[in-house]
Amino acid sequence: MNRRTAREKALQAIFQVDVGKVDAEQAYEHVLEDEEKDPFLEKVIYGTINHLEEIDQLISEHLENWTISRLANVDRNILRISVYEMKYMEEIPTSVAINEALEIAKKFGDENSSRFINGVLSKVKKALDK
Numbered sequence: 001m002n003r004r005t006a007r008e009k010a011l012q013a014i015f016q017v018d019v020g021k022v023d024a025e026q027a028y029e030h031v032l033e034d035e036e037k038d039p040f041l042e043k044v045i046y047g048t049i050n051h052l053e054e055i056d057q058l059i060s061e062h063l064e065n066w067t068i069s070r071l072a073n074v075d076r077n078i079l080r081i082s083v084y085e086m087k088y089m090e091e092i093p094t095s096v097a098i099n100e101a102l103e104i105a106k107k108f109g110d111e112n113s114s115r116f117i118n119g120v121l122s123k124v125k126k127a128l129d130k
Contacts, residue, residue: 001035001038001040001041003040003100004100004103004104006038006040006041006044007044007081007100007104008104008107008108009031009032009038009041010031010041010044010045010048010081011074011077011078011081011104011108012027012031013027013028013030013031013045014027014045014048014049014077014080014081015073015074015077016030016031017049018073018076018077019073024045024046024049027045028041028042028045028046043089044081044084044085047084047088047089048080048081048084051084051087051088052080054087055080055083055084055087056068056080058083058087058124058127059076059079059080059083059120059124061127062120062123062124062127063120072109072110072113074105074108074109074113075105075109075113075116075117078101078104078105078108078109078113078117079101079117079120079121081101082097082098082100082101082117082121083121083124085097085100086098086121086124086125086128087128094125094128094129097121098118098121098122098125101117101121102114102117102118105117
């Protein structure tokens, strides 16, 4: 599976965990849809979930007039995945993590999602670069 597909499946799994309160393992198995396990997909799903508190804190610090719980469910979880990649996956260039988030937002979010996500991720990038 290519990384874009893995990121999209990770979004679906993390969305299930966040909104549907599904167990992470069950969500992972569900998005695989009889495909072979994928190490990148697995790393993104479990890494994001395992670092959720730190990721949400970092996102919250860069929201203006919003709380993380008020964000659209899709946008919140796209941000979580991208921030996980930016902060914890050194092999992924920050620009790639941001670009992938924007492309996924265009596909799964509303017409404002990619602009909003770009703004938040740009602020997170500046904070992480310090």
